[in-house]
Amino acid sequence: MTDKEILHNIMVIMVAGYDTSSALITFVLRLLSKNPAVYKAVLQEQEEIAKSKTSGEPLTWEDLAKMKYTWSVAMETLRMVPPVFGGFRVALKDIEYGGYVIPKGWQIFWASNMTHMDESIFPEPSKFDPSRFENQKSVPPYSFVAFGGGPRICPGNEFARVETLVAIHYLVTQYSWELRSDDHYIFDPMPVPTQGLLLRIVPKKEK
Structure with a gap:
């Protein structure tokens, strides 16, 4: 590979392989702190899995498949x-959209919030409601694009699912936490709490 290709691959690994998952886990913790009923349901699901494991026994693929909620x-x-x-x-061909013609060869920027926050697709879009995804077939194609879509969908989406579920499992079963700051967040370019996510984390064995 050329030096430029090596540099681009390193950037992909650092950004797509680390920053995206850490941002997701950060905001899962934030939203669980703000939604006790959702946290309770996640904890119940994860404790059921934990009960089936012996001390130190790792999670399996079958365990991850049970983490639907x-x-x-x-x-x-x-x-x-x-x-x-x-x-x-x-654009692979001329496209007419909303009364405008997008010529073949033009570069198009798609923004996820245009569909993610569209109330005709996701009613009450500002409400945190995980039940929207209990039946993923009910979500219209290409309206949920956190991983992109089509032939160029994120190749690491399954890896992100695994590492997120494993992290949440051990966090909720082994620790409890309190949100100490609910400050705003900015995009830089990924979402980041302006003061960091300030939590008080306590191992459950010490409670």
Whole structure:
């Protein structure tokens, strides 16, 4: 590979392989802190899985498949606070949209909030409601685009699912936390709480 290709691959690994997942987990913790009923349901699901494990026994693929509600929580978090808020595509042919003609070859920027926060697709879009994703077939195609869509969908979406579910499992079963600051967040370019996510975290064995 050329030096430029090496640099671009390093950037992909650092941004897509780390920053996006850490942003998702950050906002899952924030939203669980603000929604006790959702937190209780996630905790119940994860404790049921934990009960089936011996001390130190790792999670399995089958365990992850049981974390359906937890993943719905993650999907709703991605809908409301997507780590990647948009991306570029190239028009393969002339397109007429909304009375405008987009010529073939033009570069188009798509923004996830245009569909994620569209109340005709997601009623009460500002409300945190993981039940929207309990039946993912009910979500219209290409309206939830946290991972993009089509042939160029994020190749790491399954890896992101695994690492997020594993992290949430150990966080909710082994720790409790309190949100100490509910400050606003900015996009820089990914969503970041302006003061960081200030939490008081306590191991459950010490409570």
